[in-house]
Amino acid sequence: MHRKVFANKVFERKVVVVTGGGAGIGRALAIRFAQAGARLVIFDLQQETLDSLVQHLADHHNVEALGLCCDVADALAVQAAMQRVLERFGGIDILINNAGITHRSTFAETELAVFQRVMAVNYFGALHCTREALPSLIARQGQVIVLSSLSGFAPLLYRSAYNASKHALHGLFETLRFELRGSGVNIMLVCPGFTATDLRKNALVGDGSPTRQPPLAMGKVASPQDVAEAIYQGALQRRRLLVLSNVDWRARVLARFFPRLFERVLLPRLSGLRPPQ
Template sequence: MPRKVFTSKVYEHKVVLVTGGCSGIGRALVLRFAQAGARLVIFDLQQTELDSLLQLVRDQHNVEALGLCCDVADPLAVQQAVAQVLEQFGGIDVLVNNAGISHRSSFAETELGVFERVMAVNYFGALHCTKAALESLITRRGQIIVLSSLSVYAPLLYRSAYNASKHALHGLFETLRYELNGSGVNVMLVCPGFTATDLRKNALVGSVTLANQPPLAMRKLASARDVAESIYRGAIKRKSLLVLDNVDWRARLLARYFPRLFERVLLPRMSRLKARRP
C-alpha cells in the first residue's frame, strides 16, 4: 500500500507502548509501528509469545524493542513496568491501550467475578497504564490510543460486562481529552467492528473460565492488519474518534434512532448467540 513520504517519518525513533501486544490488533499495531521505525514496548502476559515477537521486530525491522510480562489489571505491576520503560527509553510518546478480554454469557448467568475481571482488564488496565505514563506523555506532547468497540453504538447480546467496560472507557477518556486540552496530548478512541482476533476464541463464560466452544461464525471479519493500518493512519492525523468502516452504519443508525427496530432486526444477527447460548 503506497504511503506519502512525510507520513513514514512521523513515528521514527518514537517510543510506542502497546498493551496486549502479542496477538490480534495489538500484534498488528506493533508490527505497523515497527515498520514506521518506532522503538517498541510490548506488554503482555505470555513470555514465549513476547520473546518471539521481539525477535521478529528486531530481525525484520531492525528497531529497538522491549517486552515485559505485565498484567495491566495489577496497578503495582503497571507502575513497575512503566518505570522500567522510562528508565530504559527516557519517556513514552504513544500509549496504545489495547489489552482486553470478553465473555459470552447472559447477565443472569454471569458471576460477579466475570464483571470484575472484564472491568479490571478492559477499563482499569487502560486507567492504570495511562496514569503511570501520563506525565511522560504530557512532557512529550504524545498520544493515547484506546481500543473501544462497535458495542458502544450497538450493544451485543450476552456481553453485558464487555459492553459496560467499553462505555466506561469512553466516559474516562473523553473526560481526559477535555482536561488535557492545550497540553498537546492527543487522545484517540478507536471503535472497530468484528475483527479476526483471538478475543472471541478466548472469551470467558459465566463462571470466569474460558469458553470451550469454538468462536461464533461471523459473516464478515476485518483482518487485524487492516484495522491496525486504519488506526495508524488515524493516529498520524491525531484524530479524537476513529469509527472504522467495518462498523455497520445501519446498526449505528437503528440503535440510536430506531431502537425497537434494531432490537428486532439487527441485534440477533450481530450477536449470533441466541441458538448457542452457554
Template sequence: MPSKWFSSSAYRHKVVLVSGGCSGIGRALVLRFAQAGAHPVILDLDQAALDALVQHLREHLNVEALGLRCDIADAEAVQRSVALAIERFGGIDVLVNNAGITHRSLFIETELTVFRRVMAVNFYGALHCTQAALPSLLARHGQIVVLSSLTGFAPLLYRSAYNASKHALHGLFDTLRMELEGTGTAITLACPGFTATDLRRNALVGDGSVIRQPAVVLGAEVASPRDVAEAIYQGARRRRRLLVLSNVNWRARVLARFFPRLFEKLLVPKMSGLRPGH
C-alpha cells in the first residue's frame, strides 16, 4: 500500500468526485478534501447550490472545482458527468458515493415506487458512479468511499427500503473490494449514525410524497455533518476498510451484536422515532 496515502498531503492535487455534494455530509466532505488541496468534482441536482459552492471554493479556499448537475439514478447522465470530470482534470483519484434519500413508512403502506426510488438513488446511484469512474480509479490507484449507515448493522423500523439499500451497498462493495485485491485501489465503507442532515428532514412517506419534519430520535445524540466528514476523511486517508461512526452508545452496540432480540425489543423502537402518522 503506498505510504503517501497516510501522509497529511495525501489528497493534494487529487481529483475527488462527491455525489450529493451540496448539502449535509457530502458538502462537509467537499470542503474537507478541498482544505487538503484536492480538486472537488461535485454532483448534485441543485444547480444554484452547485454554482454557489464552486464559487465559495474558488474565493475562500483558492481551489479549482467542477460542479455538475446530475441525477445519479440515470446511468447515462453519470457517464457524461464522469467524462466531463476526466476531460477537465485528467482523471479521478477518489470517488465518494454519498448521495442518498430515505423514507419513513410502514412496509405495508409503502408503494413500490418508493422502494424503486430509494434503490435507484442509494444503490444504483453508487453503482453507476462506480462503474463510470472505476477505469480511471484503477489507472491512478485510487479509492472509493461509500456512505452506508448505522442501519447496515441495526435496521430501524419504518425504513425497510432504506435499510435494504444499505445492505445492498455492503454486498456490492465488499465483493468489489475482493475483486480489486492487488490493484492498489481501495474501498472504505463508512457507517455514520444519526446526523443532522437534510436526509432526515426530507424523507419520503409511503405514497412517495415528502415529509419535511425530521423523526424525533430517542437514545442517541445527533452528530454534525462536519464531525462525521472529518472522521470519514481521516479513515479514508488511512484507507480503512470499514468505519463504524455510530453515536449510539457502546452499550447499545454490544446489545445489538450479542443480544439482537433484546436490542430489537428495547432500543429499536426508541431509535426509530414515532410510528408514521402519530
C-alpha cells in the first residue's frame, strides 16, 4: 500500500533515526514512521537485515531510507554514523533510542562483563546517540524518544543489570529534559510491557552466553506493531512519558507505595521465574 494513504504532514520528510531498528519494536517503528512519510535512518548490527528493511521501505512505502551497521555502545562508531546521517540528510528531527539487550541471571552469578555490556548498549548507547544528534535536534526543535521498560519503575527478578540500565536512562533523560527547557526539544520516555520481540529470546545468562531456555511465559504479550503505533501517537502529541505496561498502573503503585506487597504478589509473576531452591 502506498504511503500517501497513511501520510501525516507532521512527519512528512522528517528525518527519523531508529537504533536497533532491524527487528522487533525498532523495525515496527521504522515502518510506522515511513507510512507517515518520514525519511528513515536505521542503526543495527546486521547489514543484511538492514539492507532488507531499507529495500522494503523503498518498495512498499516509497520513502528514502539508510541502513547503517553500528554498535551504539561504540562512541566512535556512533560519531561516524551520525556524521553520515548529517551529510546525507542535513539534520535529524527525531532520534529513537531503541537498541537494547537483556539477561536472566542472579546478581551473584552474573559476571562483571555482562553488567558492562548491558549498560554499554542500553545506557551508553542512548547517551552516545543523543550527544551526537543533540545540536541538530535543538536546531530543528525535534524529539528524543527513549525506550525504557516497566522495570524502570517496577524491577524484575534476575535482571539486575537490565533494571539498573533502565533506571539510569530515566535519570539521564529526565535531567536532560530539564536542561533543555525552552529549546523546543521534546523528550519522551516510553515504558512498554512484555512485547513479542527477540529481546527475551536473545537474553544473556550470567557468563555472557546466549540463553538456551525458551522465552518465559509472561501472560499477555503485546505485538511490536501495537507498541509502535502507541509510540507514534505519543510522538504526535509530544508526550513526556508513555507507559504501555500490560500490568498498567498496578505495578507502579504497588512498587512505589507498597513495596513489600509488590515483592510478594506481583514481582514473582512479572519475572516469570521462581527463586532458586
